[in-house]
Amino acid sequence: MPQSAELDALERTRLAHLVARRIDAADAIHAPDFVIVTPSGHAWTKAEYLGGIASGDINYRRFEPIGAIDVMVDGGLAVLRYRSAIEVGVNGREPAPLSAWHLDCYRRTADGWQIRWSQATALT
Template sequence: MTTHVTDMGSPEAEHIRNTERARLRALVNGDIAQAEPLHAPEFQLITPIGMPLSKDEYLGAIRSGQIQYLMWEPGAIAVREHEDHAVIRYRARLEIVFGGHRVAPADYWHTDTYERRAGHWMVVWSQATAISEKR
């Protein structure tokens, strides 16, 4: 069993990066039909404020406009892949409207766990952490 840590890339790592970028585009565009198959049925997001959201809760909030991404710009996506599992990590700049309140653009770390199922990569767990400007 070999674990590959790739920053530049194996073809599979690049495929995982492209899947994540497609997922982000779908979320920013509010395109639930595109986002749905990229999220595992048991998907769970842990938000920057520590709130867990299931797939239905998360995509439902985007569908209803409760969560609206105005911008989600990922930086370089680091990938650790192992057979049918992968973990990705990246820093991104986001601007979001949550519950009708615009949140100022800010930087976040994202860590996502992907699994390959029936030949397709899908995100299972996702966690976002706000990056404090104070040091």
């Protein structure tokens, strides 16, 4: 399987794990030093992000790419860019729809690809 197809499938799997709250499976895909910058500009560590999903403080009902995921691979680094459709509630708020652009940076490790940085920008 070409690396771009492998990374596309991995990102789709990662998003499905987040929605289904499969934290152990999601943990393996997220690097120990993972950081996400949310559409509201908050930076969350891996522990904050996956812990929030596990506790229900971050409640995804939907998180999926809309259309193709553009993948650029250079050696042990990869950048993924795509639009998404999300339904998410944070800190007890009812999940609401959100459309966003995503820019995700993966790096190859001895165990395979892991996401290191994720940046989401809300579409208005």
